[in-house]
Amino acid sequence: MTESLKDFAILLFIFVVLFACGGKEPEVLPGKVEGTVSIGIEVPFEEPLKEYGFMMLAAARMKVKEVNEARGIAGIHVELMEWEDVCEGPGIVQKARGLANEPGLLVLIGHLCANSLTRSRPIYESKGLPVITPAITHMLATSDDSDCMFSMIYNDVMYVERMASYLKVSGASDAALREDGTQEGVALIYEESRWGYFSKEVFLKEARRVELKVSEIRLYDPNRPDSMESILDALRRSGSKRIFLATSAYSTALVALTSKQIRWNPIITGSDSLLWSEMTRLAGNAAEGIILCFPFFIENRSEELKKFQNRFQKITKRRPSWIAAITYDAVGLGI
Structure with missing residues (x-):
C-alpha cells in the first residue's frame, strides 16, 4: 500500500468512528495547538494505583512520540492530553463533562477505575466521544451496547x-x-x-x-x-x-x-x-x-514484543507491565 493510500485509510477510519459516535469530521476538530489533532488519556496519578498510571502514561507517550516521528496522522502532529482518573468522589461527573466538551479531542484512552468510567460513560456517549479502555473488565463499564465504547481485553x-x-x-x-x-x-x-x-x-x-x-x-x-x-x-x-x-x-x-x-x-x-x-x-x-487469568503474557518472545520492551525500558528504565503493553496498543488504535 502506498503512503498516500495509508494516509487515506487512516483518515477514513477516524471519519467512520467519529460519525458512528455522533462526532464530526476530523478537519473541524483541530487540537489545541494549530496543525495538530488531540487524543486524551485518563489514568490514576495517586496511590494505590499510581504504578498502573505510570505504566499507562509512559506507554501512551511512547506511542504518540513514535507516531509523530513517523509523520503523525497523514502529516498532522498528534497531541496527547493527560488527565487524572479519580476513582471515587463527587468530582467524577463534573470532570467527565469538562473532558467530553474539550475542543478538538478525537478519542479518549482510559480509565483504569471501573467506577469512574461507569459514571462518566453516559456523558461521553451523549457527546459522541469514542473511548478505548485498555484494562477495565467490569461489565457495567464495558458492556457492548454502545457504538462509542471499546475494550481491549475480555470482560469479567x-x-x-x-x-x-x-x-x-x-x-x-x-x-x-x-x-x-x-x-x-x-x-x-x-x-x-x-x-x-x-x-x-x-x-x-x-x-x-x-x-x-x-x-x-x-x-x-x-x-x-x-x-x-x-x-x-x-x-x-x-x-x-x-x-x-x-x-x-x-x-x-x-x-x-x-x-x-x-x-x-x-x-x-x-x-x-x-x-x-x-x-x-x-x-x-x-x-x-x-x-x-491474565490478559497479557509478557514472556512472549515475538520480535515485535521484544522491540516494544526494549524501547520502553530504554525510556523509563523500567520493565513494562501487561497494562503498559495494552495501553500502547490502545493508543495506536485510537490514533
Whole structure:
C-alpha cells in the first residue's frame, strides 16, 4: 500500500468512528495547538494505583512520540492530553463533562477505575466521544451496547468462565483425583458484595456447563475479616484442595495469608480482578502459587514484543507491565 493510500485509510477510519459516535469530521476538530489533532488519556496519578498510571502514561507517550516521528496522522502532529482518573468522589461527573466538551479531542484512552468510567460513560456517549479502555473488565463499564465504547481485553464474565474451564481440565490430572478415581471438587468462596454475587453466579453457571463439581460454597463478609480462618479451616477439614475466589484483591490476600497461618496449601484460583498490586503487597510471599487469568503474557518472545520492551525500558528504565503493553496498543488504535 502506498503512503498516500495509508494516509487515506487512516483518515477514513477516524471519519467512520467519529460519525458512528455522533462526532464530526476530523478537519473541524483541530487540537489545541494549530496543525495538530488531540487524543486524551485518563489514568490514576495517586496511590494505590499510581504504578498502573505510570505504566499507562509512559506507554501512551511512547506511542504518540513514535507516531509523530513517523509523520503523525497523514502529516498532522498528534497531541496527547493527560488527565487524572479519580476513582471515587463527587468530582467524577463534573470532570467527565469538562473532558467530553474539550475542543478538538478525537478519542479518549482510559480509565483504569471501573467506577469512574461507569459514571462518566453516559456523558461521553451523549457527546459522541469514542473511548478505548485498555484494562477495565467490569461489565457495567464495558458492556457492548454502545457504538462509542471499546475494550481491549475480555470482560469479567469471560475471565470467570475460563477459570472454571481451566479447573475442569486441570481436575482431570492425577493430582486432582481422589483415591477412588473420582474428580476432586472445587470450593467456592464468594464475597458479600455486588462483585462477589455476580462472580459466584457466573462461575456456577459455567461449572454446570462443563460439569465441574463445586463441592463447597462459602460466603465471606469483608466486614468480618476474623471469620476467614473458620471458613478456611472448615474447607480444609472437608478435604478441599482447590478454591475459586469470587472476592476482592484485599480478601484474596487474606485468604493467602490465613491459609499459610493454618498450614494449609490449597490451590487458590481467581479471575484477573485479583491481580492488583495491593493483593501482592499485602499477601507477600503467601501470594506465591495463586493461579489467575491474565490478559497479557509478557514472556512472549515475538520480535515485535521484544522491540516494544526494549524501547520502553530504554525510556523509563523500567520493565513494562501487561497494562503498559495494552495501553500502547490502545493508543495506536485510537490514533
